Amino acid sequence: MPLRVGIVGVGYSGFDSMTPGLSTRELMFEAASRAYEDAGIDPRKDVQSFICCTEDFWEGISITDEYMPDQLGAVLKPLCTISSDGIVGLATACMHIMSGIADVAVVESHSKISDVLNPDEISSFALDPIYNHHVNADPRFVAGMEMTRYLKDTGTKRDHCAQVAVKNKKNALLNPRGVHGANLDKRAVLSSKVAASPLTELESSKTIDGSIVFVLASAQKAKKLGDHTVSISGIGWSSDTPWIEDRDMAKAVYVEQSAARAYKMAGIRNPTTYFDLAEVDDTYSYKELQSLEALKLAGKGKAGKMVESGTFDRDGRLPVNASGGSLGVGHLLEATGLHRVLEAVLQLRGQAGRLQIPRVKKAVVQSWRGIPTATGAAAVLGN
Amino acid sequence: MNMSQKITSYPGHEITPEDVREGKYLDVVYKFEPKYSWAAGVAISRFLAELKEGRIIARKCMRCERILVPPRMYCEQCFRPTDEWIQVKDTGTVNTYSISHVGTDARRLKTPILVAVVDLDRATPGMGILHNLGEVEPSKIKVGMKVKAVWKSSSERQGAITDIRYFKPIGD
Amino acid sequence: MKNRVAIVGAGMTLFRRRMLESPKELSFEATRMALDSAGLELKDIQSVVSGSAPDAFDGMHMKGEYLLDGTGGIGKPNQRVYVGGGTGVFTPIGGWWNVASGMYDTCLCVAEEKMSPLHPHPQYAFWSIFDQILERPLGTTLLWIFSLEMRRYMHKYGIKEEEIASVAVKNKGNAVDHPCAQLGAKITVEDVMNSEPICWPVKRLDVSPPSDGAAAVVLASEKVAKKLTDQPVWLDGVGWTLDSTHWTNRDLAYPEYVEKAAWMAYKMAGIKKPRKEIDIAEVYDPFDYKELHHMEGLQLAGKGEAPQMAVDGVTQRDGDLPVCPSGGLLGVGNPIAAAGMMKICEVFWQLRGEAGKRQVKKDARTGLAQAWGDLMQVGTVAVMRS
Numbered sequence: 055m056p057l058r059v060g061i062v063g064v065g066y067s068g069f070d071s072m073t074p075g076l077s078t079r080e081l082m083f084e085a086a087s088r089a090y091e092d093a094g095i096d097p098r099k100d101v102q103s104f105i106c107c108t109e110d111f112w113e114g115i116s117i118t119d120e121y122m123p124d125q126l127g128a129v130l131k132p133l134c135t136i137s138s139d140g141i142v143g144l145a146t147a148c149m150h151i152m153s154g155i156a157d158v159a160v161v162e163s164h165s166k167i168s169d170v171l172n173p174d175e176i177s178s179f180a181l182d183p184i185y186n187h188h189v190n191a192d193p194r195f196v197a198g199m200e201m202t203r204y205l206k207d208t209g210t211k212r213d214h215c216a217q218v219a220v221k222n223k224k225n226a227l228l229n230p231r232g233v234h235g236a237n238l239d240k241r242a243v244l245s246s247k248v249a250a251s252p253l254t255e256l257e258s259s260k261t262i263d264g265s266i267v268f269v270l271a272s273a274q275k276a277k278k279l280g281d282h283t284v285s286i287s288g289i290g291w292s293s294d295t296p297w298i299e300d301r302d303m304a305k306a307v308y309v310e311q312s313a314a315r316a317y318k319m320a321g322i323r324n325p326t327t328y329f330d331l332a333e334v335d336d337t338y339s340y341k342e343l344q345s346l347e348a349l350k351l352a353g354k355g356k357a358g359k360m361v362e363s364g365t366f367d368r369d370g371r372l373p374v375n376a377s378g379g380s381l382g383v384g385h386l387l388e389a390t391g392l393h394r395v396l397e398a399v400l401q402l403r404g405q406a407g408r409l410q411i412p413r414v415k416k417a418v419v420q421s422w423r424g425i426p427t428a429t430g431a432a433a434v435l436g437n
Numbered sequence: 438m439n440m441s442q443k444i445t446s447y448p449g450h451e452i453t454p455e456d457v458r459e460g461k462y463l464d465v466v467y468k469f470e471p472k473y474s475w476a477a478g479v480a481i482s483r484f485l486a487e488l489k490e491g492r493i494i495a496r497k498c499m500r501c502e503r504i505l506v507p508p509r510m511y512c513e514q515c516f517r518p519t520d521e522w523i524q525v526k527d528t529g530t531v532n533t534y535s536i537s538h539v540g541t542d543a544r545r546l547k548t549p550i551l552v553a554v555v556d557l558d559r560a561t562p563g564m565g566i567l568h569n570l571g572e573v574e575p576s577k578i579k580v581g582m583k584v585k586a587v588w589k590s591s592s593e594r595q596g597a598i599t600d601i602r603y604f605k606p607i608g609d
Numbered sequence: 610m611k612n613r614v615a616i617v618g619a620g621m622t623l624f625r626r627r628m629l630e631s632p633k634e635l636s637f638e639a640t641r642m643a644l645d646s647a648g649l650e651l652k653d654i655q656s657v658v659s660g661s662a663p664d665a666f667d668g669m670h671m672k673g674e675y676l677l678d679g680t681g682g683i684g685k686p687n688q689r690v691y692v693g694g695g696t697g698v699f700t701p702i703g704g705w706w707n708v709a710s711g712m713y714d715t716c717l718c719v720a721e722e723k724m725s726p727l728h729p730h731p732q733y734a735f736w737s738i739f740d741q742i743l744e745r746p747l748g749t750t751l752l753w754i755f756s757l758e759m760r761r762y763m764h765k766y767g768i769k770e771e772e773i774a775s776v777a778v779k780n781k782g783n784a785v786d787h788p789c790a791q792l793g794a795k796i797t798v799e800d801v802m803n804s805e806p807i808c809w810p811v812k813r814l815d816v817s818p819p820s821d822g823a824a825a826v827v828l829a830s831e832k833v834a835k836k837l838t839d840q841p842v843w844l845d846g847v848g849w850t851l852d853s854t855h856w857t858n859r860d861l862a863y864p865e866y867v868e869k870a871a872w873m874a875y876k877m878a879g880i881k882k883p884r885k886e887i888d889i890a891e892v893y894d895p896f897d898y899k900e901l902h903h904m905e906g907l908q909l910a911g912k913g914e915a916p917q918m919a920v921d922g923v924t925q926r927d928g929d930l931p932v933c934p935s936g937g938l939l940g941v942g943n944p945i946a947a948a949g950m951m952k953i954c955e956v957f958w959q960l961r962g963e964a965g966k967r968q969v970k971k972d973a974r975t976g977l978a979q980a981w982g983d984l985m986q987v988g989t990v991a992v993m994r995s
Contacts, residue, residue: 075476077476077480090516097516098514109670111664114475115738115741116665117663117691117693117738119691119851120986123513123852123854124509124854125511127516129514129851130865131850132849133851134699134849135692136691137673137689138688145686145688146688149706149712150706150710152611153611153612168476169476170471171474172470172472175469175472176670177670179469179471179669180674183669187465187467291687292684292686293674295677423671426674427671444642446788447788448623448630448642449622449623449629449630449635449789451626451628452627452629452725475741477742485742505855532761532861533758533761533764533861534757535752535753535756535810536756536808537750537807539732539750539807539808540750541732542729542730543729543731543732553757563858565857566743567749567753567857580764597746598746599746
């Protein structure tokens with residue numbers, strides 16, 4: 055089934071370690087205002103559906119959709135929460151457009167992590183309350199276990215993971231949104247504090263504040279809006295089992311499934327050579343390698359060697375996280391997927407400034423919801 | 438065969454209060470303690486600062502000409518930034534009220550709490566805030582009754598909604 | 610619209626104050642029953658939509674992820690949709706867009722709520738729905754906004770508490786015939802009036818109980834539905850709307866958000882005169898006055914006129930417009946999201962003539978289910994046809 059939906063506007067705010075001067079709602083208003091200006095629309099007249107991707111405990115509010123309509127221009131309009139990553143929000147908007155209930159739909163997601171004083175308490179609260187919650191440890195112990203299994207099964211070297219952090223943090227130095235950019239070497243990464251063995255602190259992305267808003271339109275409507283439409287030609291999302299113990303920890307099964315659906319929709323048979331750019335999950339260093347393999351952008355166990363040889367560098371054959379990704383820019387909770395889409399859209403429009411990669415026509419983006427989930431999404435973008 | 442015929446019973450097992458008392462089933466107890474420090478933002482920071490001074494501040498949108506309280510930096514109807522700060526009065530009208538006999542955890546209270554939405558004078562009609570009523574017999578409260586804020590003393594005020602103790606009736 | 614969408618199976622668990630089953634197990638039971646009734650297996654399902662209200666009830670972060678094996682979502686595209694109390698009716702709406710868009714041919718929609726884990730009382734979760742700076746310091750409870758709205762509604766139209774109480778009498782009475790009901794009972798208006806005031810004008814018997822439970826339906830595209838059953842129930846209209854966060858700035862006497870949601874659904878279903886064209890309605894009734902308030906928003910009664918319809922018996926099972934023939938939240942119980950889905954199940958069974966002792970007298974061809982939620986703020990509406 056062909057997908058014909060255009061991204062016609064994008065806006066963002068924040069991208070800082072903390073945003074103490076603004077409330078969540080004010081942060082969202084800034085991002086929304088910019089997105090609507092970018093798309094050339096009036097949200098009070100032109101939008102038929104608004105979608106927010108949030109989870110209650112990140113906000114400290116039960117039923118967070120209560121606090122969403124006003125600052126998005128959505129009062130007395132269809133608005134809903136999808137409790138998932140922002141790319142699943144984009145998928146929802148695509149379905150609203152394809153089912154004919156909306157010509158124009160808006161997707162928002164944000165992180166106001168600086169309002170949360172003990173985020174680990176919240177992450178841990180997502181572990182199974184009976185079987186897993188008693189593990190009284192930094193929730194990244196799940197990542198540590200996954201990484202161990204991934205390294206063992208694929209023969210990927212410890213150094214390869216560190217190289218991901220080196221590459222992404224370096225890329226972020228060119229990105230005005232990059233909060234955690236740095237010029238480091240592998241030794242610095244590997245000798246930083248251990249977060250959850252073998253994972254180190256410099257291999258773990260750090261959370262930041264920000265709000266991102268996208269305006270999507272049907273292909274027909276997109277022709278009338280602006281001249282820099284980026285099309286979504288495939289999108290998929292999936293979940294592996296919630297039982298951590300039951301998963302094949304070496305593989306990102308949810309990425310394989312998401313990508314298979316997105317590629318099929320976009321009619322892509324050889325993803326390995328199809329794309330000019332990839333913005334993929336790098337919440338933790340090994341996640342980028344594991345995700346690239348699941349996306350079929352690298353053969354099984356090959357991603358590590360490819361990152362080592364520079365294939366995924368900004369000037370390599372397939373730039374991966376040229377923006378700096380989550381390791382370099384920062385992690386935005388459920389808005390992380392939208393951040394990856396944002397970076398890809400700016401590249402496809404040729405508006406990426408110092409980050410710009412020449413001749414980007416096709417991009418793949420992919421996200422993961424974080425510990426302890428095995429849920430993610432992928433999308434194929436082009437201009 | 439229709440569906441109802443296929444359904445012979447509805448699934449599930451009830452746990453009765455007796456079962457709980459007898460300790461018949463196990464549970465896992467956990468006290469979840471997320472901690473937050475919410476940024477109040479531009480509008481509410483100013484609102485709280487004004488409460489500390491014993492004043493109630495609103496924002497005005499020049500396009501729809503509404504005076505909004507609680508204040509916000511954007512007008513949700515026009516979707517544009519609001520334009521100016523306007524002080525509204527600490528008097529108003531009871532839009533609706535209730536007599537609450539239970540607390541937040543559903544436990545019964547000894548003395549009921551009197552709750553009201555108070556439409557504040559000088560704000561656009563219908564612009565109310567949630568607060569408590571005091572110095573009034575529950576049976577004497579009426580929709581449409583005029584009320585005035587009773588403030589904590591200036592030394593007690595902290596820049597919080599509770600800097601107003603409650604609203605009390607005033608003559609017409 | 611690309612695809613017409615049908616409901617082809619439904620299932621639900623018992624609704625009780627406290628259930629033995631875990632949230633996953635409750636979801637599984639309702640899901641299994643819905644699949645069985647449709648004659649399907651999980652492998653036949655292409656996507657899943659789950660619905661559940663605040664994580665604070667069941668007591669875990671990212672509840673939709675935790676529930677995945679119970680809701681049949683492993684290895685499938687899964688969306689957890691969420692609009693507070695409106696979630697139950699919104700869950701099949703989420704399924705509707707999965708199928709109507711042409712993205713998937715079959716979608717499983719599961720709503721679950723287990724409120725009993727939260728101590729000392731599930732009500733406590735509702736404290737955190739209020740504005741953390743302006744409202745929570747006042748010691749808010751959910752009951753406040755209901756009682757404030759009820760009082761305003763009574764004031765504006767001169768409605769008596771006794772008229773409102775007749776809704777509780779009807780719904781708890783209807784629930785006696787529901788095999789899953791938690792609080793089915795034959796009571797009188799006097800019983801309601803004499804029950805203890807908890808947040809006047811709201812009294813104990815004006816309110817639905819906290820509950821545990823789950824309910825599910827299976828949706829299919831027209832092509833698939835016609836192979837599965839000769840009695841599909843079409844989901845012909847869906848609508849939802851959110852009003853402003855600032856509930857104290859609004860006219861509490863009339864739910865404009867319900868009206869907007871209803872017209873979105875009616876237009877889609879080609880309904881022009883709802884009062885004439887809707888045969889039965891499962892209107893959201895967490896409190897008895899809410900059923901009346903919502904009937905007006907749904908255009909099933911003029912403003913301020915719903916109470917008289919209730920008193921005159923129009924909304925009884927044998928009346929001209931049966932409302933909440935299931936027994937509603939007041940009678941069957943209120944596991945938040947599952948309660949809204951129970952209403953979808955009820956309309957499904959009624960339109961197929963499978964509601965047993967609850968079957969309405971009239972020949973019902975078009976039905977409606979509606980839910981409400983948030984800070985007196987969201988309306989979700991589904992129009993269904995046999």
